[in-house]
Amino acid sequence: xxxxxxxxxxxxxxxxxxxxxxxxxxxxxxxxxxxxxxxxxxxxxxxxxxxxxxxxxxxxxxxxxxxxxxxxxxxxxxxxxxxxxxxxxxxxxxxxxxxxxxxxxxxxxxxxxxxxxxxxxxxxxxxxxxxxxxxxxxxxxxxxxxxxxxxxxxxxxx
Amino acid sequence: xxxxxxxxxxxxxxxxxxxxxxxxxxxxxxxxxxxxxxxxxxxxxxxxxxxxxxxxxxxxxxxxxxxxxxxxxxxxxxxxxxxxxxxxxxxxxxxxxxxxxxxxxxxxxxxxxxxxxxxxxxxxxxxxxxxxxxxxxxxxxxxxxxxxxxxxxxxxxxxxxxxxxxxxxxxxxxxxxxxxxxxxxxxxxxxxxxxxxxxxxxxxxxxxxxxxxxxxxxxxxxxxxxxxxxxxxxxxxxxxxxxxxxxxxxxxxxxxxxxxxxxxxxxxxxxxxxxxxxxxxxxxxxxxxxxxxxxxxxxxxxxxxxxxxxxxxxxxxxxxxxxxxxxxxxxxxxxxxxxxxxxxxxxxxxxxxxxxxxxxxxxxxxxxxxxxxxxxxxxxxxxxxxxxxxxxxxxxxxxxxxxxxxxxxxxxxxxxxxxxxxxxxxxxxxxxxxxxxxxxxxxxxxxxxxxxxxxxxxxxxxxxxxxxxxxxxxxxxxxxxxxxxxxxxxxxxxxxxxxxxxxxxxxxxxxxxxxxxxxxxxxxxxxxxxxxxxxxxxxxxxxxxxxxxxxxxxxxxxxxxxxxxxxxxxxxxxxxxxxxxxxxxxxxxxxxxxxxxxxxxxxxxxxxxxxxxxxxxxxxxxxxxxxxxxxxxxxxxxxxxxxxxxxxxxxxxxxxxxxxxxxxxxxxxxxxxxxxxxxxxxxxxxxxxxxxxxxxxxxxxxxxxxxxxxxxxxxxxxxxxxxxxxxxxxxxxxxxxxxxxxxxxxxxxxxxxxxxxxxxxxxxxxxxxxxxxxxxxxxxxxxxxxxxxxxx
Ligand code: SF4
Ligand code: FES
Ligand code: FES
Numbered sequence: 001x002x003x004x005x006x007x008x009x010x011x012x013x014x015x016x017x018x019x020x021x022x023x024x025x026x027x028x029x030x031x032x033x034x035x036x037x038x039x040x041x042x043x044x045x046x047x048x049x050x051x052x053x054x055x056x057x058x059x060x061x062x063x064x065x066x067x068x069x070x071x072x073x074x075x076x077x078x079x080x081x082x083x084x085x086x087x088x089x090x091x092x093x094x095x096x097x098x099x100x101x102x103x104x105x106x107x108x109x110x111x112x113x114x115x116x117x118x119x120x121x122x123x124x125x126x127x128x129x130x131x132x133x134x135x136x137x138x139x140x141x142x143x144x145x146x147x148x149x150x151x152x153x154x155x156x157x158x
Numbered sequence: 159x160x161x162x163x164x165x166x167x168x169x170x171x172x173x174x175x176x177x178x179x180x181x182x183x184x185x186x187x188x189x190x191x192x193x194x195x196x197x198x199x200x201x202x203x204x205x206x207x208x209x210x211x212x213x214x215x216x217x218x219x220x221x222x223x224x225x226x227x228x229x230x231x232x233x234x235x236x237x238x239x240x241x242x243x244x245x246x247x248x249x250x251x252x253x254x255x256x257x258x259x260x261x262x263x264x265x266x267x268x269x270x271x272x273x274x275x276x277x278x279x280x281x282x283x284x285x286x287x288x289x290x291x292x293x294x295x296x297x298x299x300x301x302x303x304x305x306x307x308x309x310x311x312x313x314x315x316x317x318x319x320x321x322x323x324x325x326x327x328x329x330x331x332x333x334x335x336x337x338x339x340x341x342x343x344x345x346x347x348x349x350x351x352x353x354x355x356x357x358x359x360x361x362x363x364x365x366x367x368x369x370x371x372x373x374x375x376x377x378x379x380x381x382x383x384x385x386x387x388x389x390x391x392x393x394x395x396x397x398x399x400x401x402x403x404x405x406x407x408x409x410x411x412x413x414x415x416x417x418x419x420x421x422x423x424x425x426x427x428x429x430x431x432x433x434x435x436x437x438x439x440x441x442x443x444x445x446x447x448x449x450x451x452x453x454x455x456x457x458x459x460x461x462x463x464x465x466x467x468x469x470x471x472x473x474x475x476x477x478x479x480x481x482x483x484x485x486x487x488x489x490x491x492x493x494x495x496x497x498x499x500x501x502x503x504x505x506x507x508x509x510x511x512x513x514x515x516x517x518x519x520x521x522x523x524x525x526x527x528x529x530x531x532x533x534x535x536x537x538x539x540x541x542x543x544x545x546x547x548x549x550x551x552x553x554x555x556x557x558x559x560x561x562x563x564x565x566x567x568x569x570x571x572x573x574x575x576x577x578x579x580x581x582x583x584x585x586x587x588x589x590x591x592x593x594x595x596x597x598x599x600x601x602x603x604x605x606x607x608x609x610x611x612x613x614x615x616x617x618x619x620x621x622x623x624x625x626x627x628x629x630x631x632x633x634x635x636x637x638x639x640x641x642x643x644x645x646x647x648x649x650x651x652x653x654x655x656x657x658x659x660x661x662x663x664x665x666x667x668x669x670x671x672x673x674x675x676x677x678x679x680x681x682x683x684x685x686x687x688x689x690x691x692x693x694x695x696x697x698x699x700x701x702x703x704x705x706x707x708x709x710x711x712x713x714x715x716x717x718x719x720x721x722x723x724x725x726x727x728x729x730x731x732x733x734x735x736x737x738x739x740x741x742x743x744x745x746x747x748x749x750x751x752x753x754x755x756x757x758x759x760x761x762x763x764x765x766x767x768x769x770x771x772x773x774x775x776x777x778x779x780x781x782x783x784x785x786x787x788x789x790x791x792x793x794x795x796x797x798x799x800x801x802x803x804x805x806x807x808x809x810x811x812x813x814x815x816x817x818x819x820x821x822x823x824x825x826x827x828x829x830x831x832x833x834x835x836x837x838x839x840x841x842x843x844x845x846x847x848x849x850x851x852x853x854x855x856x857x858x859x860x861x862x863x864x865x866x867x868x869x870x871x872x873x874x875x876x877x878x879x880x881x882x883x884x885x886x887x888x889x890x891x892x893x894x895x896x897x898x899x900x901x902x903x904x905x906x907x908x909x910x911x912x913x914x915x916x917x918x919x920x921x922x923x924x925x926x927x928x929x930x931x932x933x934x935x936x937x938x939x940x941x942x943x944x945x946x947x948x949x950x
Contacts, residue, residue: 044337048337058337059323059326059335059336062324062337063324065326
């Protein structure tokens with residue numbers, strides 16, 4: 001397997017932001033690009049490809065890919081809902097957000113719905129404490145959540 | 159300079175030093191796990207917390223730079239509380255399985271827990287468990303015991319030069335592991351066992367075989383390369399249970415190559431020779447020492463009188479002790495023959511009269527760390543002399559700012575193989591063996607063009623050489639550098655034109671004011687050369703035969719082999735076995751190989767390394783003595799004792815009581831020899847091309863260098879050993895021949911044909927093939943270099 005030209009173009013874009021001998025700095029952007037291209041998740045082979053492309057040890061790329069919560073290592077649904085359960089959101093009721101979503105979608109945290117539409121994921125503070133409780137669907141933040149608001153948000157997704 | 163106070167005492171310290179360094183130097187104990195004096199500071203375990211006055215919280219001593227006037231308390235209430243708490247946290251997930259852990263009794267976690275831990279755990283929850291994985295034949299893993307100090311990870315990055323271990327995951331999910339199912343391939347990997355403070359990484363060959371407190375520690379000198387690394391044997395009864403490094407900053411620092419660490423397994427090989435044997439009517443008979451030695455002596459004497467002294471010869475392995483070598487050559491010369499050698503790996507020794515007495519280093523390993531420009535010639539430096547490569551790597555990395563910023567370093571290579579190094583190469587000339595001379599000649603020519611003077615004969619020969627860009631760049635780099643060095647390795651030494659290579663390398667070194675280092679020679683090449691295990695006579699024209707000629711000459715009727723298996727050790731092993739069968743062969747060896755049983759007439763069981771006293775001289779000319787760590791098994795005896803009796807039976811009249819008396823004589827000889835000038839060589843004779851065709855590159859396998867290593871089971875199971883079984887072809891070559899990886903190929907050299915598996919290896923240049931020396935294939939094929947015929 002090797003990376004598609006579209007993906008390598010995106011990686012090159014990241015590489016160009018750093019000094020030439022510091023290619024490795026592009027690793028996070030590169031992993032994100034590869035993940036997007038692969039339907040939202042990474043395989044060990046893809047991690048290895050990124051390592052080769054950036055000329056770094058595969059284990060180092062794996063370290064990055066397993067450290068950050070935004071990289072997935074198994075398939076996810078079309079909408080990945082990352083619910084913040086860190087301190088501010090917890091104090092403002094993220095527990096209710098979690099149980100509401102679990103009931104509504106009939107899946108537990110960390111699972112994907114049978115129709116492959118939704119994945120629920122617990123994430124750490126996303127830096128939006130001012131709008132707690134909050135979650136993120138794919139790239140978008142939704143803040144000051146209430147149970148009604150959650151229903152509306154989900155209804156509006158196609 | 160700064161002065162700081164630790165626990166009420168004042169210490170002078172250098173600015174920039176870390177607190178822990180000052181405390182260590184003063185002998186003040188501070189507990190630690192992640193800190194290691196030879197690794198970068200990661201400050202992740204927090205075990206070293208101490209109280210610093212005016213700091214709001216306890217500070218990690220390993221990562222706190224000292225400041226003038228600093229007041230530190232390592233045992234105050236605050237410090238103790240912090241240390242105790244960290245200890246408690248570290249033990250939360252630790253399995254506390256000391257009774258079944260190999261590290262028990264020599265475990266940093268155990269030791270520190272005794273001082274800082276509590277007697278019972280307050281943690282009632284479920285502990286985390288981490289599956290262990292197979293990372294190769296040398297290191298056993300029990301990853302649940304890991305405390306995530308990352309020493310092994312940093313070791314890989316900083317010392318091993320390849321990052322193989324890593325720490326994927328985060329927080330409680332962090333795991334120390336390799337990528338997917340990758341094993342550890344570093345030739346220095348065993349050091350991870352030493353740096354791991356707990357029982358997560360332990361020695362696989364040693365596993366469950368002994369407890370630390372049952373072992374006695376004895377000193378020794380490593381026997382497989384010319385650095386002379388200092389080692390500890392860990393011995394139980396009369397068995398070496400394992401080997402670990404003994405720190406010596408001048409040589410091996412605190413490290414040891416895997417070859418030197420795990421070779422001890424060869425001591426307990428199944429084919430150890432336990433009793434003297436003589437062949438009677440083609441049948442082997444066990445006998446007593448007296449009968450065997452008398453038979454040996456009688457036959458040698460008889461050959462001497464019927465065929466003449468010049469039909470006698472002796473060969474010693476390059477890791478025989480100086481004392482053994484000294485007695486061997488004394489005995490042979492007493493009989494009137496100069497046919498003696500230990501340079502089995504060389505074929506071109508035509509310049510031996512004008513070359514330095516032995517091939518050593520021109521500078522100390524420490525000085526190598528300041529090299530600004532280095533040229534590697536014919537060497538797989540990383541594998542054949544791993545700890546010298548490490549020094550050079552330090553020099554280069556300093557330059558890249560990865561360690562510090564003191565030094566500017568460029569490394570170049572002229573090699574027949576494009577080796578995977580663990581240091582950045584500035585440039586390289588990779589070509590088939592027939593091009594080696596012209597590549598070097600181009601560099602010399604470039605030096606000449608930029609003003610260096612060279613002798614007339616050489617100038618004449620290289621006049622027609624064209625200089626290419628790389629050669630020019632190498633010349634400029636060597637010339638411009640403040641500290642430049644050449645490293646001439648084992649592939650150069652075994653090259654059929656080694657004397658021309660030596661001449662060119664020496665002249666390049668002179669013309670560019672570089673230091674010349676010979677690397678990859680055997681452990682006691684220097685000592686044996688000094689002891690006279692060389693065919694040099696009183697004058698050049700009375701010189702005896704060298705190793706290769708001894709093995710190939712029909713005139714040799716009687717041969718003494720010391721520690722040697724020519725069927726694998728020789729430059730051209732395939733040719734020698736039939737030849738040996740024609741001669742009377744006395745094999746003094748720890749082993750009885752099948753081949754030896756075929757060609758030898760007397761087998762005398764000798765002690766292997768670790769079982770004998772004596773001395774080695776390393777590539778720096780340093781003599782290092784050692785005593786036996788264990789007794790040789792059964793009837794085997796130290797070879798110097800065997801040779802003493804043999805010499806006396808032959809009428810030499812020597813009476814050494816112990817090997818130290820021989821050593822004393824050798825010290826005088828070494829003194830007389832004085833300092834060896836590495837920059838000696840004959841002037842260039844020719845630039846003749848070798849025969850064309852697909853050229854064999856006969857690198858000696860990393861774990862095939864001598865009879866002991868070849869029998870070390872765990873080393874033989876490594877990837878490095880496994881690689882040696884195949885014939886390596888470049889992708890283009892394989893395509894030309896229409897063969898694929900894994901396919902068998904008929905390989906023909908010097909009329910011998912065998913079948914080998916193909917390995918596709920982009921390091922091999924087009925027009926060449928890598929077939930390792932010292933291997934089973936080598937025994938059946940031909941010389942280290944030569945022309946191969948390949949057919950599918
Ligand atoms: S395996 Fe050993 S050296 Fe490596 S991180 Fe764990 S405890 Fe430290
Ligand atoms: S804690 Fe939820 S966004 Fe910060
Ligand atoms: S030894 Fe200082 S933090 Fe680990």
